[in-house]
Amino acid sequence: MSNALRVLMAQQNFLVGDIPGNTQKVIDGANQARMQQADVVMFPELALTGYPPEDLLLRPSLETRVGQALQRLCDEVRDIYLVVGYPRMRDGKLYNMAGVIHNGQLLGEYAKQCLPNYQVFDEKRYFSEGDQPLVVPINGVPVALTVCEDIWHPGPALQAREAGAQLMLNINASPFHIDKPRHRTELLRERARQAGCPILYVNMVGGQDELVFDGGSKVVDVAGELLFSGDHFQEADYLVEFDSASGRLSCAHPSEPHPTLEQSVYNALVLGVRDYVNKNGFKGVVLGLSGGIDSALTLAVAVDALGAERVEAVMMPFRYTSSMSLEDAEAEANTLGVQYDVISIEPMFDTFMGQLADQFEGTARDTTEENLQARCRGVLLMAISNKKGYLVLTTGNKSEMAVGYSTLYGDMAGGFDVLKDVPKTLVYRLSNYRNSISPVIPQRVIDRPPSAELAPDQTDQDSLPDYDVLDRILELYVECDYSADAIIAEGFDETDVKRVIWLVDINEYKRRQAPVGVRITQRGFGRDRRYPITSGWKAGV
Structure with missing residues (x-):
């Protein structure tokens, strides 16, 4: 007997802190999914609060507000399985949860096990780590849940495999940086093979202060083949059908190519x-x-x-x-x-x-x-x-x-x-x-020499190295943490390197007062890079 499961991946844009508005968005999305005859609809990580909620997670009223939102979902979403992310207290600890709701019942909760605490992430400031898998039978199909960073480590996938999962739903709030879509694809392919089951990966989309979430939801089969990749930088719904008897997956939408860097x-x-x-x-x-x-x-x-x-x-x-x-x-x-x-x-x-x-x-x-x-x-x-x-x-x-x-x-x-x-x-x-x-x-x-035009015949290169040289030195120092000696060893002029590094170090006070801006590299000036203003550090070694 074939057990077909139709899953709609809702790649949506949420507003941090607007729990009532986000909840209504989930309800509306679930209703739309039901009209498309989906059995399951899955939303991104922390959809009810938006991501990242930062110190809103420390507000005493958070638990009450999230509890009210979950009750609304139980009351208003019917005849479809709903997978949604939210923060929740359990035994005095706060967890980054993925819950499964069906016809008024919260069938199960999965607590995110792998908490990122690098680059722009500081989840260990707020959340406790889960340690148990969650596999829920949906239409006869054992379905495992994981949350974002869990897919970057083998442990949760292997747990799901041992628990008998035939399909994994992975909900995400994964921010963009250059080449991130390719890295995700490579990772998902490896993890699907380890888990021994296909993975449906839904990612949040939208801007939140300096972070941009690029969507690009994906479907990977048990052999690690990428079957589908969704649109980037826009909301979209993707319907996927899984046949548990054959393990076959089919997508109702054509796959989108990865965008170029530019x-x-x-x-x-x-x-x-x-x-x-x-x-x-x-x-x-x-x-x-x-x-x-x-x-x-x-x-x-x-x-x-x-x-x-x-x-x-x-x-x-x-x-x-x-x-x-x-x-x-x-x-x-x-x-x-x-x-x-x-x-x-x-x-x-x-x-x-x-x-x-x-x-x-x-x-x-x-x-x-x-x-x-x-x-x-x-x-x-x-x-x-x-x-x-x-x-x-x-x-x-x-x-x-x-x-x-x-x-x-x-x-x-x-x-x-x-x-x-x-x-x-x-x-x-x-x-x-x-x-x-x-x-x-x-x-x-585009063709003219760059100039601030603050003095007669002024150009940027009057006081800075050529931008090809400057940008490579900055990449090595700011994004790769090279020392001055290591950058010089790459073939750059010692005077240029030491002057550029000195300028970077002494101008931390300016950057601390600068406006927020979109992060597109793996080390931007903002949440990524937190250096002291007052410092005796020497960057030569």
Whole structure:
């Protein structure tokens, strides 16, 4: 006798902390799954609270709110098995749970066993580890549950195998970084072979502060073959049928190819901006459009995320601003159809300098005057933000943030830095990628030498190594934890290496005050990298 099981993987976007809203989303999704004649619907990890809830997990009312949500699910979801993630107290300990609900009954709970405590994860701060498998019979099929990190280790899969599982449902809140989809696929293939059963992997999608969850839900058969890979960076439902007699799996949707690096990063930036703006209730965004490549790419991302009608660009020229910058900024703004304004900072700069004349008397001109230009621009953008309810998007890239090539309370003034984790060399690649879809960034912006235009004939390379060199040194030091000596051994100039590392170390105080931004690498400036501001550490060894 054949036991067919139809499972709908609900790749959904949840709002952290909105337990009632997330619960309604689960109820609606379960109703939709039932209309598609699914036997089971599975939602991502911690769907009821959103991920990561951080210290909301420490709130005394958490248990009451989650308990009320689970009761709603028991009361309102019928005629379908519901697999959903949530935090729950058991015997005085908090666990990251996956529960199975059917016709008003909580049939079983699985407590996540492997708690990640690296990179952006700190689950051991909140949760206790489970140690038992859960296998639930559904339509005669023994189905095992696991949660996210459990799939990265062999233990839970082997437990499920010993408990007689014929199918594994793995619920996830796995954030994106470059090449993550490929790593997941390789891992799932290995784990399915160890478990001796197919794995249905559903992943959360959406932006949460600096994290972006990219979806890409997958189905892997018992031999470790990838049968299906879902869309990335968008909500979707995927119906999968499992025949326990033959072990055969069939998917009702065509598989999606893994996106290219540029495509995945660009889409991550778009989703990160869209969700940060919308989930936090901003009417739109405003940014300073300088005629340079960073602000040009940021504007393109913002329009793709929100639509031109919710984006405002402001050119704030000074005496050092070239006619090329003015022309290119206006050309891109017109191409994208955003509101575009030009406000000179010259009068306010002159006023500041007049008021500071006594303080500056007898001193030579230096970066103080350059920083003052940036701070005039920051004041203008923040005033527009306050008046219109717009979020200010800053435009600094990872290379600049690493070495402090930015002005505190100037070009760093704002609420969200789209390119915060994007190295300068990748900024160029993303700009060319966006133009391959439709030409929006003037080619001259991409081709010209980068400059902050804070002084006559200024270019970035006046004070920094070429970006190809700089970005590789930064990758080795920031993302790979190489020492100065180890980087020099890779063939880089000793003077360049030591200067770059010194700049990274002394500018921690700036990064600590920087806006949040989308994480796209395995070591971003934020949750990933927590270094002291005051430190006597020497990075030579």
